[in-house]
Amino acid sequence: MANHTSIASNRENGQRQTFNIRDLPKSNNFTQKLPPDPQYPTPASSHNEDRAKLGPRLVREAAYTYVRPDGFEKSELVGVSQAALRDLAIDPATVDSEEFKDTVAGRKILTLENGTEPGDNDIYPWAQCYGGYQFGQWAGQLGDGRALSLFETTNPSTGTRYELQLKGAGKTPYSRFADGRAVVRSSIREYVVSEALNALGIPTTRALSLTLAPQSRVRRETMEPGAIVARFAQSWLRIGTFDLPRSRGDRDTIRKLANYAAEEVFGGWDKLPAELKSDSDSDVVSPSTGVAKDDLQGENEYAANRFTRLYREIARRNAKMVAYWQAYAFTNGVLNTDNTSIFGLSIDFGPFAFLDNFDPNYTPNHDDHMLRYAYKNQPSIIWWNLVRLGESLGELIGSGARCDDEEFVKEGVRKDWADDLIKRAETLIEATGEEYKKVFLAEYKRLMTARLGLKVCKEDDFSSLYSELLDTLEALELDFNHTFRKLSYISTEQIDTEEKRKEVAGVFFHHDGLSGLAGSEADARIRIASWLEKWRARIIEDWPNSPEPREERFRDMRAVNPNFVPRSWILDELIERVEKKGEREVLGRVMNMALHPFEEEWGGDREEEERWCGDVPRYQRAMQCSCSS
Numbered sequence: 001m002a003n004h005t006s007i008a009s010n011r012e013n014g015q016r017q018t019f020n021i022r023d024l025p026k027s028n029n030f031t032q033k034l035p036p037d038p039q040y041p042t043p044a045s046s047h048n049e050d051r052a053k054l055g056p057r058l059v060r061e062a063a064y065t066y067v068r069p070d071g072f073e074k075s076e077l078v079g080v081s082q083a084a085l086r087d088l089a090i091d092p093a094t095v096d097s098e099e100f101k102d103t104v105a106g107r108k109i110l111t112l113e114n115g116t117e118p119g120d121n122d123i124y125p126w127a128q129c130y131g132g133y134q135f136g137q138w139a140g141q142l143g144d145g146r147a148l149s150l151f152e153t154t155n156p157s158t159g160t161r162y163e164l165q166l167k168g169a170g171k172t173p174y175s176r177f178a179d180g181r182a183v184v185r186s187s188i189r190e191y192v193v194s195e196a197l198n199a200l201g202i203p204t205t206r207a208l209s210l211t212l213a214p215q216s217r218v219r220r221e222t223m224e225p226g227a228i229v230a231r232f233a234q235s236w237l238r239i240g241t242f243d244l245p246r247s248r249g250d251r252d253t254i255r256k257l258a259n260y261a262a263e264e265v266f267g268g269w270d271k272l273p274a275e276l277k278s279d280s281d282s283d284v285v286s287p288s289t290g291v292a293k294d295d296l297q298g299e300n301e302y303a304a305n306r307f308t309r310l311y312r313e314i315a316r317r318n319a320k321m322v323a324y325w326q327a328y329a330f331t332n333g334v335l336n337t338d339n340t341s342i343f344g345l346s347i348d349f350g351p352f353a354f355l356d357n358f359d360p361n362y363t364p365n366h367d368d369h370m371l372r373y374a375y376k377n378q379p380s381i382i383w384w385n386l387v388r389l390g391e392s393l394g395e396l397i398g399s400g401a402r403c404d405d406e407e408f409v410k411e412g413v414r415k416d417w418a419d420d421l422i423k424r425a426e427t428l429i430e431a432t433g434e435e436y437k438k439v440f441l442a443e444y445k446r447l448m449t450a451r452l453g454l455k456v457c458k459e460d461d462f463s464s465l466y467s468e469l470l471d472t473l474e475a476l477e478l479d480f481n482h483t484f485r486k487l488s489y490i491s492t493e494q495i496d497t498e499e500k501r502k503e504v505a506g507v508f509f510h511h512d513g514l515s516g517l518a519g520s521e522a523d524a525r526i527r528i529a530s531w532l533e534k535w536r537a538r539i540i541e542d543w544p545n546s547p548e549p550r551e552e553r554f555r556d557m558r559a560v561n562p563n564f565v566p567r568s569w570i571l572d573e574l575i576e577r578v579e580k581k582g583e584r585e586v587l588g589r590v591m592n593m594a595l596h597p598f599e600e601e602w603g604g605d606r607e608e609e610e611r612w613c614g615d616v617p618r619y620q621r622a623m624q625c626s627c628s629s
């Protein structure tokens with residue numbers, strides 16, 4: 001492979017223990033703890049099956065099906081994320097090996113020795129079974145139609161366990177009418193953005209590698225070459241994983257999934273959040289843990305059992321994730337329940353985008369005519385999805401102290417306490433909704449405070465600083481992320497008079513000036529100057545030394561305000577160059593920028609770096625794409 005994988009620098013690979021992919025410590029807790037597809041209950045039963053027979057069908061009372069990858073015969077490994085190697089504890093020197101390439105291309109099952117049969121407890125690839133609500137409508141069984149997990153691996157230095165998965169490695173029982181493949185353009189997008197979000201500190205599923213199969217032909221609107229992304233996450237469970245058994249009245253699978261989530265994904269029931277002590281932001285964001293599994297918390301008939309704590313944990317994680325999305329203007333584009341993670345990760349990168357100009361109604365999804373998944377709706381849509389999860393867990397939440405009663409576990413809710421149960425579940429789900437809002441707001445404030453270079457968030461900041469800035473950006477059609485980066489270079493002396501503020505205001509304009517709808521330039525300058533005046537006053541308040549410790553503030557601001565985000569127009573250029581023009585090095589350069597978004601320069605092609613960090617070309621702003629991938 002070309003040396004661009006090493007461009008992303010060795011500085012990230014400290015002296016920790018690393019492995020080649022074969023020797024990674026591996027596990028399969030998911031398949032050990034959860035029910036398999038009854039038709040293929042063991043790895044061998046699936047391994048020996050005709051591939052055609054493993055094809056699409058309904059799978060009941062199961063969390064997954066064992067299924068072997070159907071990799072491309074010929075492929076080219078074109079990118080490996082150095083940050084991913086570090087987090088998975090893979091030795092960067094080993095990614096050029098045939099073993100690594102064959103594994104991430106779906107040609108080799110590492111845990112099987114050549115020609116041997118898999119044993120019942122062996123680690124063998126699996127595809128998850130889930131359902132989902134898509135655009136508000138129940139869509140039935142979905143599942144990993146083109147993804148399958150190879151194994152779990154725990155990084156010995158960090159103790160974090162990840163599930164490594166291939167996307168685009170062939171059909172599974174969940175492929176429905178589709179081909180189990182992924183095309184190059186969507187794979188490049190997922191590969192880059194997963195790692196970009198992680199580098200920004202945004203909870204997300206990750207990408208280890210990108211493999212292209214230039215000679216393969218995948219039918220979309222036209223024929224396109226296929227690709228495989230090797231990706232990983234602490235968990236691939238989705239809200240849709242719970243939706244499906246709920247839709248089938250399968251109480252047993254819901255309980256198993258809930259137990260698995262608490263014990264395996266979150267590390268134990270005692271790791272879940274205790275009752276909030278107060279409304280202070282620090283309690284809201286970091287409540288204590290350590291509540292014993294069987295403890296009830298809270299008074300009266302609405303006391304919360306462990307399943308309520310599980311539900312709260314999932315809601316809280318999603319609140320934090322969506323706060324990041326709003327603070328960095330990231331839009332997922334297809335927030336169906338099958339695209340909402342139990343672990344609170346950004347997941348499923350279809351028609352996602354970072355906003356260019358600030359437009360709350362923007363959706364990157366060309367097919368979302370109702371703007372259901374527009375930027376401004378994301379926090380409420382994630383909550384809508386969480387209410388679906390509340391419905392799936394409702395019986396367990398509502399059962400309160402009786403959640404383990406034998407009769408309840410076996411038979412379900414007795415008629416004479418159904419009303420009580422429903423009331424309790426509704427009350428606790430509603431309370432979780434309030435907590436979701438509080439966590440979201442506290443996180444959003446924290447992030448915006450940091451992005452604006454402030455140390456604390458004062459009561460007034462929300463309306464007089466944040467909202468006013470957003471209104472101004474919207475009205476003047478200005479770029480969201482560039483604005484914050486540019487603010488990170490402005491000293492208080494540069495804006496200490498009205499004249500100077502009006503002068504400085506021009507740095508926020510696009511190179512081609514204001515658009516027709518934004519009004520006159522003079523008015524725009526006055527509007528921005530008035531905001532800068534308030535911002536300046538707050539900076540002086542929070543950094544009281546005179547002259548302000550500008551370098552320290554600049555440094556802090558530049559560490560949270562990215563210089564580079566992989567915007568749609570950059571990804572389009574990248575796709576064109578990699579797919580159509582056969583370029584390869586450019587992928588490594590973009591990835592390097594995505595992995596280090598706060599740097600000033602990256603040691604690549606300077607002209608290109610400046611162009612990608614600079615103004616978005618006028619006709620490439622706010623692009624949209626369709627769901628076909």
Ligand SMILES: Nc1ncnc2c1ncn2[C@@H]1O[C@H](COP(=O)(O)OP(=O)(O)OP(=O)(O)O)[C@@H](O)[C@H]1O
Pocket residue numbers: 142143144145146147174175176178179180181182334338339347348349350629
């Ligand atoms: N080409 C395909 N072949 C088989 N199944 C597919 C294909 N494209 C999408 N699906 C399935 O359709 C459903 C919805 O697709 P969506 O595009 O949201 O997910 P995805 O991008 O394939 O997967 P993920 O959410 O795992 O990133 C999923 O169950 C997905 O597996």
